[in-house]
Amino acid sequence: MSTVRDRPAKRLPDARPVRRSARPAPGSPRTPGRAWPYLLVAPTVLGMLYLLVYPLARAVLISFQDFRLRQLIRGDAEFVGLRNYRTLLTDARFWEVVRRTFLFMAINVVLIMVLATLVALVIERLGRVGRTAVLSALVLAWAMPVLAATTVFQWLFHSEFGIVNWTLTSLGFESFDRYPWFAHGPAAFTILVVLIVWQSVPFAAVTLYSALTTVPTELYESARLDGASAPRIFRSVTFPTIRPIFMLVFSLEVIWTFKAFVQIWVMTNGGPGDATTILPVYAVQTALSSQRYDLGSAASMVTVALMAAVLVLYFRQMFRQEGEAL
Structure with a gap:
């Protein structure tokens, strides 16, 4: 009889469950x-x-x-508490500087927004070549460094070598021969306004022109069919559409004008007298000239608070006109 040898049974693979990488629990630290x-x-x-x-x-x-x-x-x-703020707020010169700062800001912002809106409307109506030329000129003017532009204006209105005095004298205005522009308060104030408006209009105009390109042409066509005039179209169609961008540009111009320092400090140092001294210049004068860094810091904080208050009041008025609550 032949003996049958038992073959060893084959082992089945181990049917252990495959472990999957568990996701980290919500409270566990993030993975690298x-x-x-x-x-x-x-x-x-x-x-x-x-x-x-x-x-x-x-x-x-x-x-x-x-x-x-x-x-x-x-x-x-x-620490002295609120003593520096009391000293500042009881100073008559400080309140005169505050009044001049708001006047300076109001004149600049109004001129910037009006001129920028007009320039943007003109660009919109130009052809391709004219639009490119005007936009290029605006960008180049905006790209000029503040210090370089201020130096150029200083030379333009120089009493002996300035081209402004030479031009006015050549036209027959002999009283402007060697006229010291920066020695008279109103003249220096006016030159600073012209400088800041010239530096700020390009950015505002380009931004507003970008907003004008988003106004649907169908709205213009409907308004013209209804017989609306150009001012009426701007009030009822254009401005409501670009209002958010207009608000943004306005608030930026308020901030930039309110804290204008480099132009004034380089050109007049706040003079003659206090004719061109606004709050940022007053803060630096107080901190450096009098070595009262505490009063200078307090003036800076008051400047920030006043600027924030102006912006809050403006936004509240704008949102109230739109029927929203701030």
């Missing part, structure tokens, strides 16, 4: 891959906090301290 975008943004955020938030917080702190040259060197400043 998900945290990578935040790590990339972190240097920019930290730099912004250091360059913007820290100086603002430091200025607020100094405004509540007795901080002069001695405290700047030794670092032993004492």
Whole structure:
């Protein structure tokens, strides 16, 4: 008899369940891959906090301290509460500077917005070549550095070598021979207004022109068919459509004009007398000339508060006209 040998049984594969990588619980820390975008943004955020938030917080702190040259060197400043603000708010010169600042801002902003709107409307009606030429000129004027433009205006109105005096004298106005523009308060104030308007109109005009290109042409055609005039079309069609951009440009111009410093400091240093001194110039004069860094910081904080109040009042008025609540 032949013996049958038992073959060993084949082992079946182990049917253990395959473990899948479990997703992290909602409360678990993020994986390195998900945290990578935040790590990339972190240097920019930290730099912004250091360059913007820290100086603002430091200025607020100094405004509540007795901080002069001695405290700047030794670092032993004492808190004095609201004493610096009381000193500032009871100074008659400070309130004269506040009045001049609002006058300066109002004149500049009105001129900038009116001229920029007119320039934008003209660009919209030009042909391709004319539009390109005007936009190029606006961009070049806007790209000029503030310090360079201020220096050019200084030479234009120079009492001996300025082309303005030479032109007026050549036209027969002999009283403008060597006329000292920057020695007279109203003349210096007017020159600064012209400079800031010239520097600000290009940005506002290009932005408003971009907004005008979004107005549907069907609305213009319907208004013309109804017999509406050009001013009526602007009031009822154009302006309501570009109102958000107009509000943005207006608020930016308020901010830029309110804090105008470089042009005034380079051209007149706030003079003659206080004819061109506005709040930012007053703050620097107080901090550097009198070495009262505490009063200068307090003036800066009051400037920020006044500027914010102006913008809030403007936005409340605009939203009220649109039937919204702020």
